[in-house]
Amino acid sequence: xxxxxxxxxxxxxxxxxxxxxxxxxxxxxxxxxxxxxxxxxxxxxxxxxxxxxxxxxxxxxxxxxxxxxxxxxxxxxxxxxxxxxxxxxxxxxxxxxxxxxxxxxxxxxxxxxxxxxxxxxxxxxxxxxxxxxxxxxxxxxxxxxxxxxxxxxxxxxxxxxxxxxxxxxxxxxxxxxxxxxxxxxxxxxxxxxxxxxxxxxxxxxxxxxxxxxxxxxxxxxxxxxxxxxxxxxxxxxxxxxxxxxxxxxxxxxxxxxxxxxxxxxxxxxxxxxxxxxxxxxxxxxxxxxxxxxxxxxxxxxxxxxxxxxxxxxxxxxxxxxxxxxxxxxxxxxxxxxxxxxxxxxxxxxxxxxxxxxxxxxxxxxxxxxxxxxxxxxxxxxxxxxxxxxxxxxxxxxxxxxxxxxxxxxxxxxxxxxxxxxxxxxx
Numbered sequence: 001x002x003x004x005x006x007x008x009x010x011x012x013x014x015x016x017x018x019x020x021x022x023x024x025x026x027x028x029x030x031x032x033x034x035x036x037x038x039x040x041x042x043x044x045x046x047x048x049x050x051x052x053x054x055x056x057x058x059x060x061x062x063x064x065x066x067x068x069x070x071x072x073x074x075x076x077x078x079x080x081x082x083x084x085x086x087x088x089x090x091x092x093x094x095x096x097x098x099x100x101x102x103x104x105x106x107x108x109x110x111x112x113x114x115x116x117x118x119x120x121x122x123x124x125x126x127x128x129x130x131x132x133x134x135x136x137x138x139x140x141x142x143x144x145x146x147x148x149x150x151x152x153x154x155x156x157x158x159x160x161x162x163x164x165x166x167x168x169x170x171x172x173x174x175x176x177x178x179x180x181x182x183x184x185x186x187x188x189x190x191x192x193x194x195x196x197x198x199x200x201x202x203x204x205x206x207x208x209x210x211x212x213x214x215x216x217x218x219x220x221x222x223x224x225x226x227x228x229x230x231x232x233x234x235x236x237x238x239x240x241x242x243x244x245x246x247x248x249x250x251x252x253x254x255x256x257x258x259x260x261x262x263x264x265x266x267x268x269x270x271x272x273x274x275x276x277x278x279x280x281x282x283x284x285x286x287x288x289x290x291x292x293x294x295x296x297x298x299x300x301x302x303x304x305x306x307x308x309x310x311x312x313x314x315x316x317x318x319x320x321x322x323x324x325x326x327x328x329x330x331x332x333x334x335x336x337x338x339x340x341x342x343x344x345x346x347x348x349x350x351x352x353x354x355x356x357x358x359x360x361x362x363x364x365x366x367x368x369x370x371x372x373x374x375x376x377x378x379x380x381x382x383x384x385x386x387x388x389x390x391x392x393x394x395x396x397x398x399x400x401x402x403x404x405x406x407x408x409x410x411x412x413x414x415x416x417x418x419x420x421x422x423x424x425x426x
Contacts, residue, residue, distance in 0.1 A: 032139040032187060034174075036062065036423075038202055039167035043288035045201055045393060046170050050138035051149070052079030052108070059170040062199075063122070064285045065238060065249045066175020069183055070119040070130060070150035072163065073109040082151070084111040085132040091115070091148060092132065093181065095245075100131050108133060109151040117150035120238065121173060122286055123165025128157060147186050177248040178405060185405065194406040200416075200423035201285070203358070203397040224419060225400070228252055228347040230408045235277025237387070247277065250403065252410060254281040254389060257296070258344040258352075259303045270295055271388050279388045281345070283401075283410075287392035289321075289362070291376030296388055304371055307341035322362070322370035329367055336417045337361060338369060345389075354414045359395045398422045 034047040037059075046061045051071065056079075058071045073079075085091045087099035097116035104110045114131035121128075130152035137147050154162050154171075163170065175182045176197065180189075188195035233247035254271050257264040270293070273280035292300055301324050305315065314327040332339040337358030345353040362372040372394050376386070400423070402411040416422050 032142070032144075034139060036200070036202060039169075042165070042167050043393060044167055045285055046167055047174055049174065052077075052135050053081035054079075055136070055138055058172060059167070060172045060174040061121075061166045061170045062176065062285050063173045064176050064199075064283055065122065066173050066182065067120065067177050067179035067238070067248060068117065068148070068150055068175045068181040069172070070117065070152060070162075070175075071172030072154040073107075073151040074153055074155060077109075078107050079135055082108040082133055082135045084113075085115040085134065085148065086113050087115050089115060091134070096132070097129055100129065102131075108135070109153045117152075119150050119152055119162055119173075121162055121164065121166065122238075124160055124162060125164065126157075126160045128152060128162040144187070144190070146190065147183070148181055176403075177250070179248045182248075184403075188405075194404075196402065196404045196406070198400060198402040199285075199396075200400045201393060201397045202424040203422065225402070225411050225413050226351050226353075227409050227411045228349070228351050228353075230403070230405075230410050231273075231280070232408070233273050233277050233280055233282075235273075237277055237282070250283045250410070251280045251387075252283065252345075253348040254345045255348065256346045257300065258342075258346060259300070260307045260341040261344075262303065262307075263346075264296075264299055264303060266296055266299055278386045281389040281391065282387045283391045283396070285393050285396070287390045289394045290373045290392040291387075291390040292373055293376050293386060293388045297373070297375045300373065301371065304341055304343075311339075311341075313340070316368055319364035319368055319370055321374045322364055322372065323375070324371040325364060325368050326370070327367060328363065328369040331357075331361075331369060333357075335420070336415055345391075353412060355395060356415050356417070358415060358417055359397060359399070362394065398424075 034049070036045055036047055038045050044061055046059050048057050048059050050057050056077060060071060092115035097118045100114050100116045101112040102110035109131065111131055117130045117132045119128045119130045130150040132148055133151055134146050134148055137144050152162060176184060179185065184197040185195050231251045231253050233249065233251050235247060236245050237247040237249050255268065271279065271281065305324050308326060309315065312330060314330040316325050316327050319325050336356035338361045340357045340361055343355040343360055347353060360372055361369045364370040376390060398416045400413040400416060404411070
């Protein structure tokens, strides 16, 4: 795959009050738009923000589990509008990472008596510290003052890099979790509205009409958007676990999984969240492909392969990290990608999130298409608890998602390709 070509779309931080779920516009507030691009070398997504004075553009990986906005303010970066948050400031979060100082010259990333920030990159092997500060951030050509972010010098760490595993041209992470320091919550508080945002990940490198002019999708999207509760995992699920503090990630309640209409033979307890916080289904933009815990993955692959063979798909050798691979020349195509067994996530209340071929199959090499789901194993990574299902970025592509944090609901479209639309041309 090419490593330098990118797919571009627009990610809407829709902090406005939505009269109806798909209506992403309002008369009193303008939406904050950020471009989304796909890095094909990592299969991760990132956006670009202008920060500071003079403003400098930073490419930031998009993390739905990220608790804040942090960026690498290297030794050559400075900003006259940067203001560190002192340890005794009301703006310093109660769960701040202590109080930090610096021996060098005063600049972003090197200040004294500064509220300590934890800069988390779940793809890295370590957790890195930094300092909170306020600076000007430009969104949709509008200057926004007083937003809190974390600034670090990535080269100053000897035990690994905070940027490990991220797209090479990115310099930090834009966190979109339930955290009060996540950008949607900060913007909502600043504008005195309910926190809501939407995200639409692109699949191609065609620019198209990517500004998502929300007035034009008002009526059409409302016909096929469904809604399900966002549930709270009562146990911290991030790299830093705090006893008694619920997870800030986004979980949905998957009751069962269907393949071509047939329910996967697994126990309901395998999908539910247990007392330790393990289990459940979360949505992640930092997992390139959907991960299924081994006890779910094995019957899932077995049933999919059986259905695939029934429609004359020819199985071929596996291509890591995928197990079930097929000769793509034996698979028909349609507007929703390869014609393969459909996958349904059956949610609370019977609502179904259907996954078609465009989101379930990936071209692993020439003439080889693989089931784009991976074995997530059985053990948690680092201090993370283990979800039963982690819905990854590939399965989110060309699906419009609206996160309503106030009512704790997720609205989703399933594949927009069914409606002659996409995240790159909506």
